[in-house]
Amino acid sequence: MAKTVTLDGPTLAWARGQFARYYAETAVAPPHRFARREFAAFPFSTETLMRRHEAFRTVEEFRAWLPREVPRHVYYSTAYYRKPSEPTMAAKEWLGADLIFDLDSDHLRGAEHLDYAGQLARVKVKLRELVDDFLFGDFGIDPAYTSLVFSGGRGYHVHVRNEAFLRLTSPERRELVDYLVGSGFDPRDAVTASSAGGPSSWTPSDASPDETGVPGRGPGKVRQLAPADAPGWKGRTTRAVLDLLAHWEAIGVDETAKEIAALGMGPVRAKRLARMFVEEGGSRRVRTSLSLDVFDKDLPKEFWDAVLARAAIRVEGETDAPVTTDIHRLIRLPRSLHGGTGFRVLPLTRETLEAFDPFRDAPLPSLVEERQRVTFTTAVEYPFPEGVRGTPGASEELLTPTALFLVLRGEAELPPSPG
Incomplete structure (x- = not known):
């Protein structure tokens, strides 16, 4: 996970309030076989301390958790456990795990020379290659067992739920990664x-x-x-x-x-x-x-x-190997909010991926007239539909989701309260 910007005072209260409203108004769907999963979260108050080993028996329990806790980041296990709430892996009793591929702009060659929007565009191209050439092509995975997810941050996750991969060990998953990166190929x-x-x-x-x-x-x-x-x-x-x-x-x-x-x-x-x-x-x-x-x-x-x-x-397949090989991995919960951007972690299909624009489709739903004044702490420029460009010290009223994005990234702050 990328470093989370620490918030305090009115800025913390305002940002947490945006998340609280989202979770109060949005019925986030639990993942497949959720009762066999571990859930974890970073709260707004202690961004460095993850609360783990949460488990839910019913959809109602799960849906009550998010509005009650208002987490800044939310995760769930790619693994299935007999006892997911137990505090140790041995006690949890591993039953299998989804096959996960994580494409993050951090792992793309040359990404350090691109801005955030450019990185997201580049990683989307790599996602197409991973899915079309490797997963659907070379591996012959049925698209019906595959889901794509925008991470809300710097890339995408690919979830493969298929009995053929469920009980693969970590070394066996490593072999898949080796193939993706052309390891051993002359x-x-x-x-x-x-x-x-x-x-x-x-x-x-x-x-x-x-x-x-x-x-x-x-x-x-x-x-x-x-x-x-x-x-x-x-x-x-x-x-x-x-x-x-x-x-x-x-x-x-x-x-x-x-x-x-x-x-x-x-x-x-x-x-x-x-x-x-x-x-x-x-x-x-x-x-x-x-x-x-x-x-x-x-x-x-x-x-x-x-x-x-x-x-x-x-053409080297670029994927985060530890994510794929870790059979106990925690991954971001689809439709939760990313605490570093305020973007929704959005499930996609191969068809909807083509038109997907993170700056248009991932921000919080917002009424057009809902705006928030912020002061830029650094020079910014992002391709949101409204267009965002600012210089340090300048103030501007922005759509609330856009303001939230900049605040969570540490690129803007709320102006001081009058008086």
Whole structure:
């Protein structure tokens, strides 16, 4: 969980009041098999002390808990227990656990250079890849057993509830994560020797590698990338290589030479290769034939090593491994409020994900005329529908959910009370 901004005085009372009203007016649905789950929460008064081992036998008990406690953060166990309220894991008696994937902007390469809105947009792209390519694609998981959840903070959670995964151990779940991140996959395995007829005749080959580090030609053979629709990481690497080549065509020789040099080539050789790919049609020929033998001379081994390795990195599944492998994990409760943003933790489907906009859809429901004046403590700019931009020390009346978002992030505060 991200560091929670400490609130005090009137600001604490006001923020807690917004949460109290939400929980009083919203019948938050309990999760699947809730009576076998542990629940936990951080209260507003002691944000560093989690209250754990809560359990509920009825929907009424569960729904009474949130308005009574008004927690700042709410969690429930991905695991099912025979005795969820017991204070130790051994006493709880583990029965199984949902399979959970956590995509958080903290784990995305380059996310540190993006603002909050940019991070959320980037992680949404990664979520599509995780769900479509890996879970529904490679793993063959039925979408009916899968739910997507916006975390209310920096990313998304994917919940898989299926008997096939229920009793997987932590090491077994680790194997799934290893596959997602391509652990143990050599990107050169996406290159094979095939018949000269082209990509349509692709078959695996045991030809030994030649001086380029990829399978040798052999009699009547050419070295080819696996088909783009080949299953698993081979096809995924090919698609990334083709995207990279198309990218080089688009940016031209000079910029391509810089990128190739960054792969470890000397500047002279990088410029020559850039011309070969861009001006002499090499990229187009590779993309058309998938053959690595479209040039008069072999490309150096280090070039393909670097290109293929970069291709694998460009599509690497990025998920928080401890969340997936921890069979006792606590995860945010859907439709609860995130104490660092005031956003709702919203369940989504693969279909509703496309149009989902956190800044439009996740804030608290609010009447248009309900506003709150705040003073900005730092420069801010966010793509809320009303548009939010402020400088330190400036005051502005904002829609209450927007004001709550800024206050909880420590980027604004309530102005002093008059008198």
